[in-house]
Amino acid sequence: MAATIAEKIFSMKCGRTVRAGDVVMAPVDAAMIHDITGPLAVRVFGEMGGKRVYDPDRIIMLFDHQVPADSIPAAENHVFMRRFAEEQGIRNYDLLEGVCHQVVMEKGRAAPGEIIVGTDSHTCTYGAAGAFATGIGSTDMGFVLKFGALYFRVPESILLEIDGAFGRRVGPKDLILSLVGDIGADGATYTALEFTGGAMHDMDMAGRMTCANMAIEMGAKAGIVRPDETTRDYVAARRGVEPLDLAGDADADYRERRHYDVTDLSPQVAVPHNVDNVVDVADVAGTKVDQVFIGSCTNGRYEDLAEAAGVLGTADRFADGVRVIVIPASRTEYLKALRAGLVERFVEAGALVEAPCCGPCMGGAFGLLAPGEVSLSTSNRNFRGRQGSTQASVYLASPATAAASALYGEITDPREV
Amino acid sequence: MRVWKFGDDIDTDAIIPGRFLTIYDPAELAKHAFEGTRNEFARDVREGDVVVGGTNFGCGSSREHAPLALLGAGVRVVVAKSFARIFYRNAVNTGLLPLVCPETDAIRDGDTVSVDLAGGFIEANGQRLPVEPVPGFLKEIVEAGGLVAYAKNLDKVEICNIE
Numbered sequence: 001m002a003a004t005i006a007e008k009i010f011s012m013k014c015g016r017t018v019r020a021g022d023v024v025m026a027p028v029d030a031a032m033i034h035d036i037t038g039p040l041a042v043r044v045f046g047e048m049g050g051k052r053v054y055d056p057d058r059i060i061m062l063f064d065h066q067v068p069a070d071s072i073p074a075a076e077n078h079v080f081m082r083r084f085a086e087e088q089g090i091r092n093y094d095l096l097e098g099v100c101h102q103v104v105m106e107k108g109r110a111a112p113g114e115i116i117v118g119t120d121s122h123t124c125t126y127g128a129a130g131a132f133a134t135g136i137g138s139t140d141m142g143f144v145l146k147f148g149a150l151y152f153r154v155p156e157s158i159l160l161e162i163d164g165a166f167g168r169r170v171g172p173k174d175l176i177l178s179l180v181g182d183i184g185a186d187g188a189t190y191t192a193l194e195f196t197g198g199a200m201h202d203m204d205m206a207g208r209m210t211c212a213n214m215a216i217e218m219g220a221k222a223g224i225v226r227p228d229e230t231t232r233d234y235v236a237a238r239r240g241v242e243p244l245d246l247a248g249d250a251d252a253d254y255r256e257r258r259h260y261d262v263t264d265l266s267p268q269v270a271v272p273h274n275v276d277n278v279v280d281v282a283d284v285a286g287t288k289v290d291q292v293f294i295g296s297c298t299n300g301r302y303e304d305l306a307e308a309a310g311v312l313g314t315a316d317r318f319a320d321g322v323r324v325i326v327i328p329a330s331r332t333e334y335l336k337a338l339r340a341g342l343v344e345r346f347v348e349a350g351a352l353v354e355a356p357c358c359g360p361c362m363g364g365a366f367g368l369l370a371p372g373e374v375s376l377s378t379s380n381r382n383f384r385g386r387q388g389s390t391q392a393s394v395y396l397a398s399p400a401t402a403a404a405s406a407l408y409g410e411i412t413d414p415r416e417v
Numbered sequence: 418m419r420v421w422k423f424g425d426d427i428d429t430d431a432i433i434p435g436r437f438l439t440i441y442d443p444a445e446l447a448k449h450a451f452e453g454t455r456n457e458f459a460r461d462v463r464e465g466d467v468v469v470g471g472t473n474f475g476c477g478s479s480r481e482h483a484p485l486a487l488l489g490a491g492v493r494v495v496v497a498k499s500f501a502r503i504f505y506r507n508a509v510n511t512g513l514l515p516l517v518c519p520e521t522d523a524i525r526d527g528d529t530v531s532v533d534l535a536g537g538f539i540e541a542n543g544q545r546l547p548v549e550p551v552p553g554f555l556k557e558i559v560e561a562g563g564l565v566a567y568a569k570n571l572d573k574v575e576i577c578n579i580e
Contacts, residue, residue, distance in 0.1 A: 363435030
């Protein structure tokens with residue numbers, strides 16, 4: 001029977017055919033908790049009478065939102081979580097490895113066909129590895145820690161066929177912003193997005209993670225990139241086993257099939273205060289910026305930093321009066337950037353390069369905006385108050401557009417640099 | 418029950434900003450609910466008030482602090498044309514009742530409303546506006562008063578049962 005990737009994953013896990021709309025208590029292959037939503041999940045686990053977690057090897061713990069601890073309550077959360085990890089024998093990456101979604105991917109904790117949950121809405125990032133991955137709340141996570149399973153409504157799927165080839169300095173972030181703009185902030189609510197097409201399969205894993213990461217910005221439950229050789233190489237190198245082959249069937253019952261071509265796509269910008277408020281960079285070029293943030297689970301990988309450094313080129317300095325904050329998404333990505341000389345270039349040009357963490361996108365730790373200030377950010381949300389004052393403005397764009405804007409102190413088309 | 422009316426795409430950063438996420442106590446969270454976007458909410462909200470939104474209520478972050486902040490403020494019911502998925506589930510799990518009502522345009526800020534769950538409607542301005550019930554598998558959780566109460570007496574779950 002023809003099926004979507006989401007239907008196939010739930011059917012495999014349950015050993016019988018399940019269809020979109022079915023509600024199943026499905027087993028969870030991996031569960032990720034971090035420093036902000038993790039403590040509440042651990043407390044709920046206790047309130048539910050939990051004593052031992054269902055399988056410590058399937059639980060991933062790390063701290064990334066408030067690291068190193070920015071307040072005494074944050075430090076207390078870290079201590080609380082460390083203690084739980086020790087008691088339960090859970091592998092805790094603590095604050096050493098970086099942003100949760102990057103770490104789960106690079107440590108090989110996500111693979112095609114798996115069901116993964118995390119107490120973070122951007123857990124959908126692991127769809128880049130072909131997993132069915134979705135964000136859940138802390139109470140659902142308490143349940144998962146205890147039982148190793150959760151009620152899921154198997155979602156309908158939307159097939160996104162992405163073809164063509166990106167122009168110079170246009171890339172995955174521009175694609176996903178254009179999709180959010182087109183589909184809308186709730187246009188994919190409850191569905192699984194299934195990404196395929198030539199442009200998707202030409203993309204490296206970094207670009208696929210950027211796209212899968214923002215599935216939630218359309219309300220989607222998951223954003224799965226159809227696995228291919230690139231996925232297999234990435235996962236096999238980390239797992240040491242050949243991952244599962246998985247594709248949606250041509251005649252599967254998709255709620256909708258949408259086709260896009262990236263060939264003529266311009267750099268895209270999401271303007272305040274909604275992620276689906278997306279325009280061509282030309283429409284907002286010249287807008288003065290006070291802060292530029294290059295990093296996050298969306299765009300903090302080596303490839304993103306290299307793209308930004310490419311735009312910086314041989315320029316001496318970023319524009320006067322612009323605070324440029326660069327945060328690699330993980331220790332691994334930081335080392336790659338360091339060894340390639342990118343960190344040196346950013347620092348020479350006047351950027352602050354911070355240790356891996358969520359940074360300003362957390363809206364509480366550091367890098368906050370004052371009323372009236374404007375930020376251009378490579379992260380995934382521009383909600384009012386997301387990066388500090390509710391009277392500040394956040395624009396979202398690609399690393400290339402961010403670097404170009406940092407060079408001129410105003411939103412700038414990277415193709416014109 | 419006084420109505421606090423909001424628009425479309427009310428995100429969880431608006432309900433409770435990121436800088437308060439080290440707080441887990443609902444009463445403390447409630448002091449910062451809608452801080453910066455609607456400051457009078459935390460000051461004037463009363464036990465039993467109802468939050469009413471448009472489409473995509475609760476979009477964004479998975480932070481359960483959002484339903485907890487509303488519960489701490491005494492809100493027991495949120496009514497919207499549609500909800501973001503994670504917020505909807507978090508609300509059910511924590512004992513905040515999310516009701517889908519396609520006609521929230523007919524409800525104004527400051528209105529007094531009553532909710533008739535058995536009848537499946539909200540009464541506002543003399544009109545009965547139909548609300549959609551919480552779907553089957555979540556209904557038991559609502560009836561238990563949240564997922565903790567539901568799961569407390571469970572020793573194991575049956576994997577892959579289909580409802």
